[in-house]
């Protein structure tokens with residue numbers, strides 16, 4: 001559909017209004033996300049970053065505009081949103097691990113029920129992923145027995161177990177104690193290196209600069225400026241972005 | 250913290266009362282009934298005095314003559330039978346109603362057209378059920394089911410199970426709905442973001458967690474129903490209370506049979522309350 005067939009998610013004039021337009025969480029957002037990109041979304045609190053991210057897999061239902069994923073209009077009634085969501089992993093600020101299931105079960109339940117993997121296949125895959133984030137020894141623990149950093153690493157590999165094409169991160173390190181931020185960013189960095197397409201809402205400017213391929217600055221429900229990290233951090237154009245960077249850097 | 254304290258003192262009170270009843274019963278048995286080779290004279294004096302007392306003749310008249318105690322025993326059996334099946338029916342109804350109500354609340358934005366219409370219809374239907382059942386006395390519901398709806402049937406146990414099950418379902422529905430709503434919204438979102446549909450997210454993620462939090466409340470519903478079924482005498486069902494009342498009408502003495510009925514309820518309720526408090530503690534300890 002798109003001229004550039006590397007585009008995986010295409011967002012056009014996306015709007016999300018509350019209370020009959022009184023609150024405009026998103027006020028016309030247009031952008032394309034290409035395969036292999038690591039898009040870092042920054043902006044002040046309440047600027048619509050979460051709403052934007054959560055619209056991409058329809059956890060939030062936009063009130064206007066279109067989103068296409070792999071060329072499919074995700075809001076069309078003909079689209080099976082559950083199928084699409086399987087291709088978009090999501091990581092939340094508060095982890096949202098399933099507390100009644102072991103780590104292993106957290107990671108195997110979706111591949112088994114949705115991809116039809118056998119228990120052995122799913123567990124083998126889960127263990128390989130756990131190995132990758134250094135948590136193989138916690139496979140049979142319950143989420144309540146883990147630290148915040150461990151929980152978030154598990155949440156990431158739980159999403160990866162579904163072999164997603166895109167990973168969405170909504171402030172994955174904001175609920176963590178400072179000493180645990182690094183271990184989670186490390187996992188995300190390795191994921192980016194491995195070529196995963198990622199959209200990350202984060203306040204970690206170091207991560208944005210080092211790992212991002214593009215930084216998107218949002219304010220008041222709009223994209224104000226987007227550019228390479230290099231340009232955004234050394235040569236910001238918009239004065240709101242300049243003010244924002246002044247505060248966070 | 251205060252919740253923990255009240256729970257502890259509840260357990261302690263239960264233990265004390267149970268202990269006192271048990272010791273008293275044992276002492277009475279040893280002094281009055283236990284077969285002995287050589288009955289010591291002070292015990293045989295007590296026994297003579299006991300068998301000659303008005304208390305004993307009253308006791309004999311109410312419970313032993315014509316095997317009248319069987320009214321209580323059989324009645325107790327019926328009380329348990331009705332309560333057990335009514336609780337099961339109540340849980341089934343309650344789960345269905347709770348799921349319909351909360352799924353409409355969550356899905357009303359996502360669904361369109363025909364599916365939404367159907368769900369809305371059942372949502373409203375459940376609303377009517379809750380309003381009517383919780384807005385009228387259970388005795389009246391029982392009598393309507395017996396004398397109006399099943400006027401031709403004489404299966405009183407079935408009628409009572411239906412009446413108390415349908416009644417309990419309305420309360421269980423609210424318990425379960427509360428349980429579902431108590432689960433963090435992030436759990437639901439995590440399930441959906443993995444690709445699970447609404448039904449599977451509920452089944453694999455939400456319900457197992459909600460069920461755990463409402464388990465004590467459901468067990469309590471059983472205790473409530475044991476007592477509520479005592480009005481079944483209105484349709485002539487011979488459960489525990491009616492059993493005691495029949496003895497009263499035969500012997501014209503009210504004290505013994507009614508106190509006996511009360512003590513039996515009390516012991517049962519205390520026993521099950523104790524089980525529930527154990528359950529609560531276990532669930533609290535396995536906080537996951």
Ligand SMILES: Nc1ncnc2c1ncn2[C@@H]1O[C@H](COP(=O)(O)OP(=O)(O)O)[C@@H](O)[C@H]1O
Nearest residue numbers: 018023024025044045046047048049050051052
């Ligand atoms: N349910 C809602 N009702 C009304 N306003 C909302 C609702 N959810 C979010 N908003 C508003 O939308 C705006 C964007 O929120 P959000 O996307 O969470 O911002 P961010 O993630 O950038 O902090 C905020 O002003 C917020 O108050």
Ligand SMILES: [Mg+2]
Nearest residue numbers: 049050051171
């Ligand atoms: Mg946010």
